[in-house]
Amino acid sequence: MKIGEMAAMAGMTTKALRFYEERGLLPAPTRSPNGYRDYPPEVLNRLDFIRRGRNAGLTLAQIGEILDVRDAGQAPCHHVEELLADQLAELDRQIADLRELRTNVAALHEGAAAADPNACDAGDICRYL
Amino acid sequence: MKIGEMAAMAGMTTKALRFYEERGLLPAPTRSPNGYRDYPPEVLNRLDFIRRGRNAGLTLAQIGEILDVRDAGQAPCHHVEELLADQLAELDRQIADLRELRTNVAALHEGAAAADPNACDAGDICRYL
């Protein structure tokens, strides 16, 4: 299967496939006599997996780790479980950070909404921020 | 004041100050006879303002807009209020996105925690993701 067909089936671009190959997430496919990449059909499973990983917010490096384990002939379940736990912790951290920021911005906005332009000192640029 | 002194007072690096100047957030200062940047003290207020803006999650471009208004001789209160409102909406959007992602990842993690490696099909890479 040529790269364009494979990309279409996976719902990705040809650029992305070459990028995954460069990053080691896709094995270098055999080439047709004309030099075109010639993918075996099962690569589609791999691309679907990469997409599922992306959808879970995993980085390509993390997805690559899982693929490496699988390629080494082992079931990556344990590693996947760990990565998902890490990802949950990371998401909780990010959400907490954003919520804290939101609280601060909301307080600033409260002040700014009742702003009196005449009370502003040009030297401070803006007293509501 | 030399760039290093100003940077130290503002709690920033000299690199950052030159970067802000390049981005138009800081006016090009006069130069001492030796070519060194020579800042007037009031630039410190401007740097403090930039930091307050960054702390509120504003981009340098947004902060630059506010500074432009102030430099045009107007009180930027209204513009600041708008930007803070935008920022609140953006934060709410990001938080909602992360929470949705967290829900999905948590569901995957639930499954993976009870994973049975023998039930995995190598073709799918990992059935828990």
Add this chain to the structure above:
DNA sequence: ATGGACCTTCACCTGCGGGGGAAGGTCAAG
């Protein structure tokens, strides 16, 4: 034989906010 759709590699661009380090000028103290 010619057009268009596909493929190849290569190198650079995006957003965001700077950081790293080279190569050289300047200044004060010892």
Add this chain to the structure above:
DNA sequence: CTTGACCTTCCCCCGCAGGTGAAGGTCCAT
């Protein structure tokens, strides 16, 4: 006089996941 701490400009680098475009080869149909 030399050492070390500053300063200058310059260009490249990071993460992240690709996207963009150039220059050229290939394949299929008309």
